[in-house]
Amino acid sequence: MDFNFTEEQTMLRDMLSRYLADTYTFDARQNVVRGGKGWNPAVWQAFAEELGVLGAPFAEAHGGLGGGAIENMVVMEEMGRAIVLEPYLSTVVIGGGALKHVGGAIADAVIPGIIAGTTRIAFAASEPQGRFYLNDLTTTLKGGLLNGQKAVVEGAAHATHLLVTARTGGAQRDAGGIALLLIPADAKDITRRDYLTVHGASASEVYFENVAVGAEHVLNAEALPLIEAVVDEATAAVCAEACGVLKVLHATTLDYAKQRKQFGKAIGDFQVIQHRLVDMFMEVEQAVSMTMMATLKLDTAERSAAVSMAKAKVGKAAKFVGQNAVQVHGGIGITQELAVGHYFKRATLIENLFGSVDFHLSRYEGIALAA
Structure with missing residues (x-):
């Protein structure tokens, strides 16, 4: 290949x-x-x-x-x-x-x-009780009126449109009865509470109270398979973002180890630091390989399994590389003035974005058992 x-x-x-x-x-x-x-x-x-x-x-x-x-x-x-x-x-x-x-x-x-x-579109899918489960919805669309709350909607403050998941029927966790909507972000009866995430991006809590939704706003009336496909594509893209973050964390830490002196020589000359840097490099390379494979399989029947394998690997790499980068830098690694701390914050957020390591390991196990 x-x-x-x-x-x-x-x-x-x-x-x-x-x-x-x-x-x-x-x-x-x-x-x-x-x-x-x-x-x-x-x-x-x-x-x-x-x-x-x-x-x-x-x-x-x-x-x-x-x-x-x-x-x-x-x-x-x-x-x-x-x-x-x-x-x-x-x-x-x-x-x-x-x-x-x-x-x-x-x-x-x-x-x-x-x-x-x-x-500009903000994805309003997550709810406070839902964790990583796309079908766990309390936001409802009934009689053309949208009601509910979405949590941690990145970019909602400057979005022109909201891509919203809402339940049109069934129980809270049913797979059926889920619609995907594209509505104007400035529609009447939408309110927001805006804030910055730990790495500096904009996010919002978004509230819908009897928001009028027409048929022209409904992208798909039975949308869970579509939503799952789009989120898998987004997860693969986030894995790619993580690879960029982790490459910088490793390269920055390697450069620092060559320059920082302790006991009369660069700390990179000590074997324990060398081993740590090699382990970081291996985690990055494995994350890159898994991300590439998941991306190539997005249009195949193996999509979900490949994405979960990649996200589980990337999540572990984000934690390992990020923590070791900060540890090698010492106290300055978490200061606002040094870039490494900000990369660590983004790596930490990515670790749980669209599903934690445990979530994706469990998801992959479920796919494997069903095969």
Whole structure:
């Protein structure tokens, strides 16, 4: 099997890498975090207009680059290297991914706005009681009225649309009776409580109280299989982001070990530190391999199993590499002034995003037993 990127994919990676290295420096990112908005609109428009990155996984008929999951993987890894705050995951991977699956007039109408940077989508699926279970829903859509609460909705404060899961029938944890909605974020009777996550991105608690929803807002009336497919695609993309984060954590720690002196020589000369750095490198490489395999299997019957294997591996790697990076740096590893602590925060969040290690090991076991 050929694991090499195409010329176009390599150009996409190199172009985004150069832009982020020149423009999205750690200091520039910290200025955005201190501003309290959780994103930089100018950067988002640069992604759209200057780089064309937002069109990477979309068909040329919609104005995109004609790519797919591999392009998302390339983009997300580079964004992980710079711990980018902007909502590529929720807008392009999740929102755009759902629209690609649904197709038709709604996709034709909304996807060009995503590519142009004018449409931003927040994924309102998680609920306080639901943990990682997509079918555990108390938000309801009955008689055309949406009621309920969604928790930790990243990017809702600056979204133009909300991608919402809601129960139209059945019991709280039933697989049936779940709809997927795309509604305007400024619709009447939607309220939010906004805050910043630990790594500086914007998130919100979103409340729906008798929000009017029309048939034109319903992407799919029996949507659990669609939602599961989109979340698997998002999980693979998050694994790619984690690979970028972990590569920087390892490289930064290696450089620090070469420079920091103790007892008259660099700490990297001590065998115990060398072993730790090698173990970190192995965790990163295994995470990269598992992420690539999961991405390649997104369009196959092995999708869910491959994604859970990758996420379990990436979750373990995020914990191991992040903790060891901080330990080798010592106390300065958790200061606000040093980038390594911020990468550690993102790695820690990714560890549990879309399912913890235990969740995905259990999910994989269930898939294997059912096979």
